[in-house]
Amino acid sequence: MTSTEGNVRRNNIYISKMPNEMSGNQLWPHFSKFGKVVMVRIESDVSDEYQRAFISFRDTGAASRVLRKKFHTVNGFRLPVFPIDNWNQPAADNACYCWPSDGKLNKTTDIAMPLNGSNMLSLNDDCLEIICASLNLRDQVRFANVCERFREVFTMFSKREYKTLQLDSIRKLTLGEKRDFFRLTGNNIEHIIGNIPMEVQDRVIQCMAVHCPNVKKLCLDDIPIMPDCFTRLMSSMTKLEELTWCERYYHDEFTESLQHLTKLRSLSVCGGSVFFTGKNIRLLVNVRELKLFSCKNLDTTNLIDACKALKDLTSLDIRRCLHISEIFYSNLNIYCKNLEVLKMSYPNVAFARVALLPKLKQFELLDYVPTGILDYAIFDALVQHKAKQLEVLKIVAKNALNSQHITLISKLKQLKVLFLANNDAVTDCALRKLSKLRQLEELTIRGCAKATSRGLLDLFKNCGKLHYINVQFCKNITCEFVKEATFVLKAEKSKRKMPLQLLVYGSSINYFALSLCHEYLATKRESFFEIVFHNSNPYLGLDDGVDVYDTWEGDCWIDEEDNTFSSLDSSDDFYFPLSEQYDDDLE
Structure with missing residues (x-):
């Protein structure tokens, strides 16, 4: 050939x-x-x-x-x-030009303009941009290589279209087309997401390093990247502000390659790398958000050194980092005086002193390996020190709460977001206790089987700022709640934030029952509700998709009526395909 x-x-x-x-x-x-x-x-x-x-x-x-x-x-x-x-190949610069049978490359200056004006070049730039937008990516690159004017049109188009680059979108391009794409769009790319196949990793990283100097966010996953490639890439992205690395081969040496990035504010290392101990995090003194999710070999001493060095650290995620010793939790309020967000797994050591963090506003506790009823100490400490400051509380622990926990949580008067999924302790009585949280805006009681429409309605009436409720898999939440909530929204229309967003997949609120609810239908035009029927999050954990419980081992929600997985039960009347995401359009 x-x-x-x-x-x-x-x-x-x-x-x-x-x-x-x-x-x-x-x-x-x-x-x-x-x-x-x-x-x-x-x-x-x-x-x-x-x-x-x-x-x-x-x-x-x-x-x-x-x-x-x-x-x-x-x-x-x-x-x-x-x-x-x-x-x-020496002709690689002309990769997308067509070669005629005589072997001579056609120059764009040789293009003859028909006298009748029917040539594409007679169209204005707006028309050419519309044509370019209708092409797939490979044809767009070829379009740009036709002539200088088409290249300029594509460059203008890419300033809007390719600020964010999904790496999967260039997977099917040839190496030459990948290089041309980066040459044409690289200066406009600010956010890169995805993974790079190993067979072209070196070439693509070379292109990104040379042609993408303005990248601010980089999210890479499933990439066992070579250290020299990583160093080359990081050395060129001097404007990088956020780096997310979801891969199990992340090394401590990689972190050392980031210390020259003075604008880096967020570092996320996820995926359970056994080569990462947190050794060089202390060098990244400008980082404010640190996510070390599932870093199984994270060393306590290295974590302490990092917290001491990162003076402006405001967010720390150490969920599934299960080998952190008590000395870290005992002195965290001294190391991280500016910390506002703390996400952690339930440890086997005392950790109640984290409630002494001076600026703590968001606390998330993950009981990844269920330990039974959670210790009361952390809740007592939060009530004592953060009752007027804590705004977000997420307890991801299946059936690990009881009525005493609920009583303590109800004393956190400034809570705006509360997550208590998969706990039988969330009963109507518990919901009435939680109705004291007058600042509450978002509530998730997904999978809380003992909560009913009556208890939820009592809470909704008392929490005037509540505008998001997740009742997925709550079989005792029925259309009666929607009916009664309609009257509340009508009466307080000027005071309430509209619409009220309800996530109802797996509850007894279904599309067909609502079609018979006259009170709901009468308010449709006023957009009182935004009801989401599809399963927005197939996991039972945090809203960001963390698979807290291993669904393959039977730890997911089960429909007691038919003993099948509800997320797969197409016979129930609340089931809808994903295409009907926000089907609040009953006729």
């Missing part, structure tokens, strides 16, 4: 396994039979059994003739020959 992927003309080939006793001088005579050879380069390593040879021809026809045979015999040795990828 004359061309590689992406329409690149081949001039270069290589020999992957050439015996060490051979030299470049032995290759010249043989390959000169196919055309003019301009260069032969030999690469070898003392640890390798074979050498590698790279041969360049003056014209593409010669390389094409060589590649008609997979093996060539030179001086008695059988040598395998391959084309070099298009990245290393």
Whole structure:
């Protein structure tokens, strides 16, 4: 073949396994039979059994003739020959141009404008941009390579379209098209998300390093990246503000490569890397948000050093970091005087002193390995020290609360967000206690089987700021709540925040029952409600998608009536496909 992927003309080939006793001088005579050879380069390593040879021809026809045979015999040795990828072909800069049969590249200056004005170039830029927007990404890159004007149109289009780049969207592009894409759009990209296949990792990272100097957010996952590639990438992204790394091969050395990023404010390392101990976090003195979710080998001493060094740290996530010792929790209020958000797993040591954090506003406690009823100490401490300050409380612990916990929680008067999913302690009596939380805006009681419409209505009447309620899998929450809530919203229309968002998948509030509720239908035009029927979060944990309980081991919500997984039960009348996300459109 004359061309590689992406329409690149081949001039270069290589020999992957050439015996060490051979030299470049032995290759010249043989390959000169196919055309003019301009260069032969030999690469070898003392640890390798074979050498590698790279041969360049003056014209593409010669390389094409060589590649008609997979093996060539030179001086008695059988040598395998391959084309070099298009990245290393001399014609790679013209990768997306079309080559006519005569082998000469058409220049854009050769394009003839029809006298009748029917050529695309006669269209204004707005029309060309509409055409460009209708193309898939590969055709957009080719469109940009037609002529200088099309390139300018695509550049303007990309300033809006490609501020955020999903790496999956370029997966099917050839190497040359990937490079052209980054050349054209790189300066406009501010947010990169996704993963890079191993086979093209080095090339794509090279492109990102060269052409994407303005990236502010980088979220990479499932990438066992090489340290030198990571260092090269980070050295070029001097404007990076947020780095998220969801991969189990993150090393302590990677963190050291970030210390020159003076604008880095958020670092997230997730995925359970066994190579990460938190050793060099202390070097990132400008970081304010630190997420170390499921870092199983996080060392207590390194974490303490980091908290001491990061003076402006406002958010810390150490959920599923189960080997942190008591000394850290006992002195956290001294290390992190500016900490406002703390997310942690329930440890096997005393930790109530975290309630002494001077600026604590959000506290999330994850009991990943259920330990029974939670200790009262942390709740007593929160009531004593943070009753007038704590705004967000999320307790992710299945059936780990009782009525005494509820009583203590009801004393946190400034709570705006409360998450108490999957706890049988959340009864009507408990909801009436929680109705004392007059600042409450969001409530999640997902999977709380003993809560009923009556108890929820009593809470809703007393919490005038409440505008989000998650009652998914609460079988005792029925359309009666919607009916009665309608009267409350009518009476307090000028005071309440509208609409009231209800997540009802798995409850007894279903689409068909609502179609018979005249009170609800009468208020549809006034947008009192936004009812979400689909299962917005298939997990039973935090709203950000943490799979708190292993659903494969039976720790998920089960419909007691038919003993099947409710999320898979298509026979219930509340089930809807995902396409009906916000189907509050009953006719």
